Amino acid sequence: MGKIEIANSLKTIGRAIPRTDYRAKITGAIPYPSDVAVEGMLESAIVHSPFAHAEIESIDISAAIEVPGVICVLTRDDLKELDPYFGPVFRDQPILAIDRVRYEGEPVVAIVAVDRKTAHYAASLVEVEYHPHPEIDNLEAALEPNAPLVQSYAQRGSHYSKVLADADPRHTSNVAFKWDYDRGNVVAGMATADLIIENEYRVPIIHHFPLEPIHTVAKMDSEGITVWTGTQTPMAVRQDLAVIFGCPQSKIQVVSFPMGGSFGAKAFSKVEPLAVALARKAGKPVRVALSMSETARTIRRAGARVKIKSGVNRDGTLVARKVEIDYQIGAYADCAPRVAQKGGYVSAGPYRIPNLEIRSRAIYSNTPPSGAYRGFGVPQATWAYEQHTDELAKALGMDAIEFRLKNMLERGESYAEGDTPIDTDYAPVLRELANELEWDQPLKPWRGRGVAVSFKPSQAPTESTAIVRLHADGSVSVLMGTAEMGQGSNSAMAQIAAEEINIPLERVVVTKPDTAMVPFDSTTTASRSTVAMGRAVQNAARDIKSKLLKRAAILLKESVDNLIIENGEIVFGQQRLTIPEILYQTKEISGIEIISIGQFILAPTRSPIGGSTPFWEPCWVATEVEVDPNTGRVKVCRLLTAVDAGKAINLQQVEGQDIGSSMQGIGAALYEQMIFESGVLSNPSLVQYRVPLFMDVPDDFRSKVIENEDGPGPFGAKGVGEGGLMAVPAAIGNAVAQAIGTHINQLPLTPERVWRAITKKEGSET
């Protein structure tokens, strides 16, 4: 019996084991997209617009084309043969600027040459005449009644999002997308409230700064298109390329290599269409290797302005809330309308609010496109509503935690009708973190404590399909479209397959996404993969196991029920059969390899934003900070977070994800902002753009992993990895407010901004 118990207990799931790719990462055996080098490959350089908004009057490439070593020069003229627009919501982004440039850094001309130096030299010889227009580089300017339109003409819809595809793609203002929600009666609710507070909160534009910039190699010939890249969405890139180049999807191979970080920056088409267009013209493979500062001008996170008005009763009950959230998106929509929709959707916070009105908008501006970024619009909203929550508590004279606990949604309650009920326990976890932080203990001077909570829906409807193959020697291949970007999906999927079949983990290999080979997977986004792809892999692996046991049962002339698999061997009493023995001896009946397709489709009932989330990704943050009153510098002394993993497939990775996400939150809280001057990005590199460093790691930095095995994923798992980021800035903001006695409603909490708040010093910030 003891033996059977061991056999049935989890071998790899839930353990803090090293990720399966650690050795390859350490030894450099893993090729990243920037390592891809295809024989005969040419290099490229891009001529970018120096203006944020201008007509292109003329382009003169005559000097560039004469440079020895230049193979070809791609201009807007070459795009006439193509359908050159892409974008996951509206197809509004051209491969190269056509008549107008709409942001500083927009690609205008691209050079293919034998090496990068030649390409860059030739690029410097391209003469483009521009007729500059006034640029729209902030929300206020974009929303002026007679503001020039960043985008004016009708856009073609996309298949990606039915809800969004139904939106009117014609623009008569700079509002790219608008999403409204209301329930109850906010006016009536406010009328009954004892106290109404209204405030405005600001979040700047920030950049993902994955340590690996965007690199893509492409080739195109009569047989089709091959793209070697790093993307979270190989299938979506394939779809864009199919439309742009008029090529059947079956002839397009998008291979996504493990990325050196993405955080959303490498979701949906980035330079892949340009790389293919260059390869098409050059007739050879071409690499597009962006620099860090080019990457920063390719994609970034939306800035936001959030107005919240709340009505509360004296006892602390929230009765009504109105949220107006405007996301400052860039010159092209990318997936920002969806960000506005999803971020807007949960912008009221995980609270019980009977009367609620939300208006969320995505506003075009002459800045680089904004797209997916860890948290997908929720961090911006959380900064606002969790500052606001503390302000409400303060105004009521209530403890910030007690006020939250009074209004917080409980497990089983609905945030919005039609969506999955809350599937986590906010209150007890918040209490636990507060206790851990010694919330009630006295503080030293210039210290403050703060908490914040947040929540995010995952994605629906989506689908994942995986193929699992059990080879003749008992090793296993998992073929799937989930992209590895450091989050450890390859390791998690290998663990799930190994666990389900009960074979040693080191026998399992997970392939990289290759659209020509692996079955369809929606995207690697929204913390969805552990759940959706995990279930697909689990389903396939279970089928493999069942087929294997059936074959063993035939050989052993035994009932399947009497057989177990123990570490890759089939055990019946004293008898043991290896997997090769079973497969070889039964191959004439069932084939030597056992192969199975596992699918997981998530098409639930409809919430206000479409399909209902498969799970909620909650987060809790409790922090203690110290402010230097002389400089305004904020030091995060303690940072306690909690993450609801349902069941951690790999405990080490879950903690790593939460710690990493929280560190990124420290960056957003204290340092990060992209600064535009007349639409020109002035801090595009890591020298000028401050990200959190090792010295910023809090002395007490812990992540609590909650495992109730109550998620829809394999073994009860939920998706994780975005949490910390969402609530860390607000928690730090609340702590800083406590330390200095006043709220600063605008991120980041730079020393200057904090110092000015302390000193109430007037004057513009520098």
Added chain:
Amino acid sequence: MGKIEIANSLKTIGRAIPRTDYRAKITGAIPYPSDVAVEGMLESAIVHSPFAHAEIESIDISAAIEVPGVICVLTRDDLKELDPYFGPVFRDQPILAIDRVRYEGEPVVAIVAVDRKTAHYAASLVEVEYHPHPEIDNLEAALEPNAPLVQSYAQRGSHYSKVLADADPRHTSNVAFKWDYDRGNVVAGMATADLIIENEYRVPIIHHFPLEPIHTVAKMDSEGITVWTGTQTPMAVRQDLAVIFGCPQSKIQVVSFPMGGSFGAKAFSKVEPLAVALARKAGKPVRVALSMSETARTIRRAGARVKIKSGVNRDGTLVARKVEIDYQIGAYADCAPRVAQKGGYVSAGPYRIPNLEIRSRAIYSNTPPSGAYRGFGVPQATWAYEQHTDELAKALGMDAIEFRLKNMLERGESYAEGDTPIDTDYAPVLRELANELEWDQPLKPWRGRGVAVSFKPSQAPTESTAIVRLHADGSVSVLMGTAEMGQGSNSAMAQIAAEEINIPLERVVVTKPDTAMVPFDSTTTASRSTVAMGRAVQNAARDIKSKLLKRAAILLKESVDNLIIENGEIVFGQQRLTIPEILYQTKEISGIEIISIGQFILAPTRSPIGGSTPFWEPCWVATEVEVDPNTGRVKVCRLLTAVDAGKAINLQQVEGQDIGSSMQGIGAALYEQMIFESGVLSNPSLVQYRVPLFMDVPDDFRSKVIENEDGPGPFGAKGVGEGGLMAVPAAIGNAVAQAIGTHINQLPLTPERVWRAITKKEGSET
């Protein structure tokens, strides 16, 4: 109604349409194995044994390793870390010679260098001291009672062939393998015969001479092994590499590129293990690019000596036959034991013979390994029994065709108990070809006519599995392990998928075999793929169609029975739905991509050689030749062949295969032989080794395709492509015998040999 009929009639199957890859072949867009170039790849050179049989006394690589640009030198010492033997029947072939060399040209040392010139220069500096032994380079020497043993020690068995794995792998003679069959009572049968004729026939060793020599690139790192090669058996190569390098199969990726011809030469491991061993030592990708003459020393067809003794009654009835067939295989077994088994099995010919005894052997010799070659042992047997058939007819005073018709197996009769009954109509087709040839018309002087028939079992048990994916845009991917070597399998499989789903052919893409990605397929051999993989693809495609119709039925609220698919659109009355419309509108229920696995396992009842053939590959040849009496030169004036395709998937390709195979038969009949002098191959290049040229194409050269839709493959298809080769030499031999009045029992029918037969001139041939 007319419309429906069109919709249901075959669109692509059976038509003489261009193969789908013709444009890519013509434009050079298809990368062949010799085009594979991996970034950072190193080159190599091999030091070959100059002796056919010798002990290796010492190897001195000190000068070679000092050559600038040399990366590493691989010797037998490096093999100690590996299990360095491979082979599909016995694992008897080492990556490099260890203690002994067993054939001239055997790899002894290999050099990796930055380029080929450096590698070859370094190879020239390697000093190997040999102690030569007497070589065994012909059957007689090998079978001497006290002949030295080519292979002496126990060999490890292989999983590939159960029947052969049971054979004793220890060698106490040079008989590598022996296979016996008997039925009835030959002694008693002979005793009742009116006439007994016994004769001996000879077939030389010949080479495949694919126009592309053997090229492989390999890399190996901590993540596993990748091999880019051209092989008919990627899964078998993977298995060898797994054993040699102790690597799970899931970590081995063998990618087989479309080959520039193979004809069996690129079946089973050739230089792949060496390439991986070099890449392992070099720590970088390495190419092994054999020259033509190195390829000729890698693999070749077995020579044969066939003794046939037959008893016939005066009325022409065959009553007894005894066949003794010895195949001269090389120094390592490769798949030659299976060649001996299968060629021996059918060495009595497609005739009704109640008393039959067959003894077939594979005999080791100090010559390059012999392996698979189009016809797999049957051409050697056919040369013998069809010469013999004419001799019997002549002795009986019967017409050669009438004698054949009297004894020929009819549809439904069994060649041997347990095997599939004959599934073709020998007699009427033979009559038709004879009529076509005007068999009864008088001949001009020095002209002769001949016929020959043959038959070959395909392979069993085997299995094929395919994945078919219907993408969102209505295009289709077929993932399969069948290797394209010019035979047109990619085209045929695309046609089968397009036909079954009823979508335009140009929307279908067939992937190349990639063991990391495509499901298991036994091999691309034995003309099995159209049947086995064809059925697997068909099964998957049917499932795709059925799922697509179900989804359309849901959308249209109609019964599936009322819907048809017409050229990629779903039609119901006046309504039409495109595939993308269906997939997008039903994706939340069933996923956006329809994916299906099709499997076809062939595990039939047991014939004397194992599983019973899924179909018989028959062939008929009728020819008229003209002999120049002054030079002995034979010109094939007319060559009429027939091929039973069951149903031609692509008529143009079926004819092309039969014509090509017949041309190769002309080579074997008139020109081809590998000449060994003291075990040293003296004609390893196309300058010295005569293959058929365009000037050898007969003036009247036709292939009749029989289509009774009676095969086990899709649409009633049978496998084709080996036929003509099997019987062409015998038909030409019989025609030459008629022209000159005497049979020459030894191939090839060189001018000298024919001239000597004419003049009965004594003296040794040169």
